[in-house]
Amino acid sequence: MSPIGLRRALKLHPPSGKKGDEPAGGRILIELENVGYSYGGGELLGDISVDLSPGSFHFLTGPSGSGKTTLLKLCYGALQASAGQVRGFGQDLRRLDRDQMALFRRRIGVVHQDCRFLDHLPLAENIALPLTVSGHDLSGQQENLGELMAWVGLTKRADALPPELSGGERQRAALARAVIMSPDVVLADEPTGNVDWEMSQRLLQLLIELNRMGKTILIATHDLGLIRAAKSQVQARVLRISNRRLQLAGADL
Structure with missing residues (x-):
């Protein structure tokens, strides 16, 4: 699939944010400042x-x-920080009401570790579910949906039910579903954890393509092998959670 085709596919839904949603400086999308998170009376993350x-x-x-999934959930508002402040597109997440939080989350695509789908719906409908839930008419989106499925290599599996999919197919479908609303940020939680090396490289390339857009x-x-493979193609910052704190990893990775 060409970059032009992918760009067209990712215009399935226009950006849901408004100019007023951007931070004053205009450059930070999500910011965690001295954030801590405690669970069951103990600190899981601190001073992030x-x-x-x-x-x-x-x-x-x-x-x-170590708290990787917890940190991702703090970034998209699924968890609330016990200390510090989380800001998304210039807004303090603590101050958002239900509708504002829903709009905020439309600007973030999340690839969950468990890749849950509705087993009674064919794959194409599962991928399009965020559009359906947000009230969009899919009748005029079929060409773009087809482009998106071609990008993740699932055109021939459009009518398959989720239980019929392989692990790699499920992960690629999860990525397509995460980006169908054309988010500004994509958060992926262990997206290659249940696939072989060849498939992990394919998923990595899809994420790199999104970054280049x-x-x-x-x-x-x-x-760490995945990280090394990516660093030869894209300028990536590597963050490590150690002893409940976040550190910038060294160049030895």
Whole structure:
């Protein structure tokens, strides 16, 4: 699929933010400032400060249980920080009402670790579900939806039900669903955790293509090989969670 075709496919839904939603400086999309998160009376994350600027590419690494998924959830408002402040597109997430939070989340595409789908719906309808839920008429979007499915290599699986899909197909479908609203930011939680190396490279290339189109990418992963493969193609910042704190990883990765 050509970059032009992909750009056209990602215009399935116009940007849902308004000019007034942008930060005063205009350059930071999501910002965590001295953020902490406690669970069950214990601190899971503490004193976390990080910002995601337009067109940036980030990896988030650390051992299992270190809080990678928690940090991603803080970024898109699924969890509320116990301390500090999380800002999205210039807005304090604590101050957003339900409708404002829904608009905020439309600007963020999330590839979840468990890739849940509605098993009774064919794949194409599962991918288009964010459009359906947001009230858009799909009748005029079929060509663009087809372009998006071609981009992830799932054209021939459009009518397949989720239980019939392989692990790699599910991950690519999850990525297509995450970007169908043309988000500014894509957060991917261990997107290659359940696929082989060849498929992990294919998924990585799709994420790199999105970044080259200007999308901000944050990938949580424990796969250092994936990080090394990406750093030869894209300028990526590698963040590591260690002892509940966030550190900038060294050049030895």
